[in-house]
Amino acid sequence: xxxxxxxxxxxxxxxxxLLGNVYDFSxxxxxxxxxxxxxSDGSVRQFFEQYNEESKSGDAWFxxxxxxxxx
Numbered sequence: 750x751x752x753x754x755x756x757x758x759x760x761x762x763x764x765x766x767l768l769g770n771v772y773d774f775s776x777x778x779x780x781x782x783x784x785x786x787x788x789s790d791g792s793v794r795q796f797f798e799q800y801n802e803e804s805k806s807g808d809a810w811f812x813x814x815x816x817x818x819x820x
Contacts, residue, residue: 756768756769756770756781756783757769758783763786763787764784764785764786764787765784765785766782766783766784766785767781767782767783767784768780768781768782769781771799779799779800779801779802780799780800781797781798781799781800781810782797782798782800782807783795783796783797784796784797791816791817792814792815792816792817793814793815794812794813794814794815795811795812795813795814795815796809796811796812796813797809797810797811797812798810
């Protein structure tokens with residue numbers, strides 16, 4: 750399945766937060782939130798959630814951690 754995302758964002762409490770809608774090519778859409786949070790060890794956590802209309806809450810969509818590669 751292919752997705753398109755339209756978002757706006759800002760820095761909130763040291764994290765970059767993007768809010769918007771995720772669309773699939775069938776025409777469906779859902780509210781979306783992406784957060785990138787720096788950790789003290791230099792890594793960054795990336796967390797995406799999609800709003801679930803039935804439960805009225807966010808469902809985790811992606812949870813990742815980025816670590817600088819030592820050369």
